[in-house]
Structures are given as C-alpha cells and as structure tokens.
Amino acid sequence: MSEKIAIIGGAGELGFGLALRWAQAGQSILIGSREEKKAQDAAARAKATVPGADVTGLENAKAVALASVVVLAVPFSAQAGIVKNIKPALKNAIVVDSSVPLAATVGGRPTRLLGLWEGSAAQAARDLLPGIPVISAFHNVSAEVLQDLSISPDCDVLICGDDAGAKERLSALVRLIPGLRPLDAGPLEMSRVVEGITALLISVNRRYKAHHSGIRITGLNPGA
Amino acid sequence: MSEKIAIIGGAGELGFGLALRWAQAGQSILIGSREEKKAQDAAARAKATVPGADVTGLENAKAVALASVVVLAVPFSAQAGIVKNIKPALKNAIVVDSSVPLAATVGGRPTRLLGLWEGSAAQAARDLLPGIPVISAFHNVSAEVLQDLSISPDCDVLICGDDAGAKERLSALVRLIPGLRPLDAGPLEMSRVVEGITALLISVNRRYKAHHSGIRITGLNPGA
Numbered sequence: 001m002s003e004k005i006a007i008i009g010g011a012g013e014l015g016f017g018l019a020l021r022w023a024q025a026g027q028s029i030l031i032g033s034r035e036e037k038k039a040q041d042a043a044a045r046a047k048a049t050v051p052g053a054d055v056t057g058l059e060n061a062k063a064v065a066l067a068s069v070v071v072l073a074v075p076f077s078a079q080a081g082i083v084k085n086i087k088p089a090l091k092n093a094i095v096v097d098s099s100v101p102l103a104a105t106v107g108g109r110p111t112r113l114l115g116l117w118e119g120s121a122a123q124a125a126r127d128l129l130p131g132i133p134v135i136s137a138f139h140n141v142s143a144e145v146l147q148d149l150s151i152s153p154d155c156d157v158l159i160c161g162d163d164a165g166a167k168e169r170l171s172a173l174v175r176l177i178p179g180l181r182p183l184d185a186g187p188l189e190m191s192r193v194v195e196g197i198t199a200l201l202i203s204v205n206r207r208y209k210a211h212h213s214g215i216r217i218t219g220l221n222p223g224a
Numbered sequence: 225m226s227e228k229i230a231i232i233g234g235a236g237e238l239g240f241g242l243a244l245r246w247a248q249a250g251q252s253i254l255i256g257s258r259e260e261k262k263a264q265d266a267a268a269r270a271k272a273t274v275p276g277a278d279v280t281g282l283e284n285a286k287a288v289a290l291a292s293v294v295v296l297a298v299p300f301s302a303q304a305g306i307v308k309n310i311k312p313a314l315k316n317a318i319v320v321d322s323s324v325p326l327a328a329t330v331g332g333r334p335t336r337l338l339g340l341w342e343g344s345a346a347q348a349a350r351d352l353l354p355g356i357p358v359i360s361a362f363h364n365v366s367a368e369v370l371q372d373l374s375i376s377p378d379c380d381v382l383i384c385g386d387d388a389g390a391k392e393r394l395s396a397l398v399r400l401i402p403g404l405r406p407l408d409a410g411p412l413e414m415s416r417v418v419e420g421i422t423a424l425l426i427s428v429n430r431r432y433k434a435h436h437s438g439i440r441i442t443g444l445n446p447g448a
Binding site for chain 1: 335336366369378379382407408409410411413414416417418420421423424425427428430431432433434435436437438439440441442443444445
C-alpha cells in the first residue's frame with residue numbers, strides 16, 4: 001500500500017528528521033507548517049539533503065487534505081490548536097501523534113510531565129478527533145539522530161493505539177527507516193507511559209552527557 | 225565496600241531471583257519474609273540451587289536489623305504494611321523499593337497503574353521512612369529470567385533516587401549480576417515513569433507472546 005505522508009510540524013526537529021528518512025526511503029512527503037513559506041523552505045532543504053527526494057511544502061491544512069497518514073510532530077503547546085485547524089481537512093487519514101506534554105511547556109522542567117485530564121497527549125488528540133483513527137509514536141526517537149543521515153538510529157518505536165489496522169500501516173512505514181523497529185505497545189492509553197519515557201530519556205541524557213539516547217525492548221522473539 | 229543485603233519478600237519471584245543471582249556472585253544474603261519458616265525454606269532452596277551460597281532466612285524485621293542494604297521486593301499491596309513493620313529495625317541501611325502499583329492490586333488490569341498521591345510507589349515508601357535513603361530499582365527486570373540461572377538477563381536497571389551515594393552503592397551491586405546494567409535515571413520522582421514501564425512491558429509481553437521482555441537505553445557512551 002502506498003501512503004502519502006503529511007508531516008505537520010515538518011519544519012521542526014523531529015518532523016524534519018522523519019521527512020528526511022522517509023524521503024530517503026522513496027516515500028512521497030508533504031511537509032506542513034502554519035506558514036507555507038516555512039514548509040517550502042524545509043522541503044527545499046530536504047531536497048538538497050536527499051537527492052531526488054519527493055517532498056512538497058504546504059500550509060498544514062492543504063498538506064493534510066492530500067494525505068493518507070498525518071504525523072503530528074508539533075510541540076505539545078501547539079497541538080490542540082493545530083488539531084482543530086486541520087480537522088476539517090482530514091479525509092480518511094490516520095493521525096499519528098508524537099507530542100509529549102513536558103512540563104517545560106509551561107515553564108517547568110523537561111524531566112517532568114504535565115498531568116493531562118485525558119491521560120496523555122495522544123488521548124487529548126483523540127478526544128479532539130472523534131471518529132478518526134489516532135495512534136501515537138516517535139516520542140522516544142532522537143530528532144538529532146534522525147536529521148543526521150550519517151548515523152543510524154538505534155531505537156524501538158513504541159506505537160500505541162486502539163486501531164490495529166492503523167498501527168500496522170504505521171509499522172510498515174517505520175520499517176522503511178533502518179535502525180528503527182516498530183512495536184505494538186498496546187492501547188492508546190499506554191501512551192502516557194511512552195510519553196513519560198521521553199522525560200526519562202532527557203534525564204538520562206543529562207546524567208550521561210549523551211544526546212542520542214533511545215530505548216529498546218529486549219527479550220522479544222526475533223520476528224518482532 | 226562489603227554489603228549485607230536483606231531481601232524483603234525474598235521468597236517471592238523477584239526477591240528470590242535477586243537472592244540467587246547475588247548469592248551466585250558471592251554476596252551474603254538475608255532472605256526476609258513475614259513468616260520465618262517461609263524465609264528459611266527459600267534460603268534452603270537457594271542453597272540447593274547455588275552451591276556454597278551464603279543465604280539465611282529470617283523474619284523481615286530480623287533480616288533488616290542485620291542489613292546495610294534492604295531491598296523491598298514485595299507486592300505493592302503489602303508495601304506500606306511491611307515498611308511500617310520494618311521501620312524500627314532499620315539501622316543506617318539504604319532501602320531499595322521495587323514495587324509497582326499495578327491496578328491489578330485492586331482488581332484492575334496489570335497493564336494499568338494506580339495513581340498514587342505521592343506520585344509513585346517509591347515516593348510512597350519514602351514518605352513512610354523520613355530520614356532514610358530510599359531509592360528505587362528492579363521494576364523492569366524479569367523475575368522469571370532472574371530465577372533461571374541457565375539464562376542471562378538482558379536489561380538495564382533504571383535507578384531513581386535523591387541520594388547519589390545510595391545509588392552508587394546499589395549500582396555496584398547491580399554490576400555483580402551479568403546481563404544487568406545499572407543506570408542513574410534521575411530523582412526518585414522519576415520512578416513513576418520507571419514503574420509505568422512495567423505496565424508497558426506486561427502489555428508488550430502479551431502482544432508478542434513473550435515472557436522475558438526487558439528494557440535497554442541506547443545511545444549512551446560505552447562507559448555507562
């Protein structure tokens with residue numbers, strides 16, 4: 001199945017990293033931004049980095065209207081506003097939320113999370129998008145590593161969601177990026193743990209003066 | 225530094241696994257249980273499994289009175305009662321909590337956690353033990369793997385706590401068990417994420433029909 005991937009926040013660190021990696025794998029990418037100019041600049045940068053890349057920059061809602069998979073790679077503080085903005089443009093697409101409600105959003109520490117009434121940022125997104133398959137992923141992948149094509153990521157992508165088909169479609173896209181392994185982590189409510197792992201990795205990065213930490217689940221069968 | 229390790233709940237799955245592994249590494253182990261007979265039986269089993277093991281079975285408070293490191297390997301439902309019971313016997317020991325407040329404790333799912341007012345089981349233990357260094361660890365290590373000496377664990381031990389010295393002492397003990405790597409995950413409040421990872425691993429185990437899943441942090445410097 002061929003997917004058309006819109007990356008909302010595709011000019012940001014995580015979004016741009018995913019755009020580069022998927023473009024490298026031959027996927028057709030729509031970079032979305034609130035300002036179309038910013039999206040076009042990012043698309044041009046992606047094309048300069050990955051020769052032959054099929055990347056187009058568009059305003060968020062325009063990108064979403066053309067997509068079968070929409071990845072939300074936006075700061076948590078922007079999540080609700082952007083979700084409401086793109087909602088009317090969503091057409092049979094699955095939505096992949098990657099936001100992490102770090103307390104830094106409201107001036108707190110990046111090693112602490114905000115407690116959200118919905119339980120997690122992913123569940124908050126789902127509540128804003130009734131009837132649309134919302135899953136979550138990519139919280140724990142280093143955006144720096146994704147953007148540096150000279151190194152390979154070493155990380156599992158823990159996917160949470162209540163729509164098995166959507167999780168499988170995303171898993172296929174994750175497998176296109178060498179070094180990433182998709183894992184079904186359970187229902188969308190499990191995203192609160194996976195989002196929390198980001199705070200944990202920030203804490204570990206600090207203590208070990210690392211920048212590229214990630215996570216692997218061990219002890220699974222080789223086929224996982 | 226030579227430690228005397230008391231494992232409270234040492235007749236249980238996780239506690240007994242740790243007793244076996246540390247006994248194998250030549251450590252002196254006190255297995256504690258609420259019933260001394262149960263502790264003695266577990267000590268006998270440990271000696272039968274690890275020839276030459278230095279393992280003694282005692283009632284909880286007696287074991288604690290002799291220990292420099294006290295590992296709480298008890299179900300969350302028993303944690304508060306046991307902590308109150310052993311408190312008067314604690315003498316300059318550090319306390320390592322490993323409990324996970326799975327919702328299964330109150331008839332809920334093992335893939336969900338109870339929300340604790342203190343933030344985590346580890347912080348709940350600390351609140352009951354003012355002035356005593358309480359750290360947390362071992363939440364994510366498979367008890368089955370620890371008990372099966374024919375296989376090696378493949379897991380990082382994420383240690384949370386506010387006492388750097390206590391974390392270093394525990395790290396030294398973790399390094400005695402091949403296959404486990406101690407990592408400083410941050411302050412005790414980070415235990416809420418690490419405890420949550422247990423629910424995540426239970427979810428992943430189910431989905432992948434695995435029993436031995438664990439966690440590794442990737443991207444750290446080799447020395448970590």
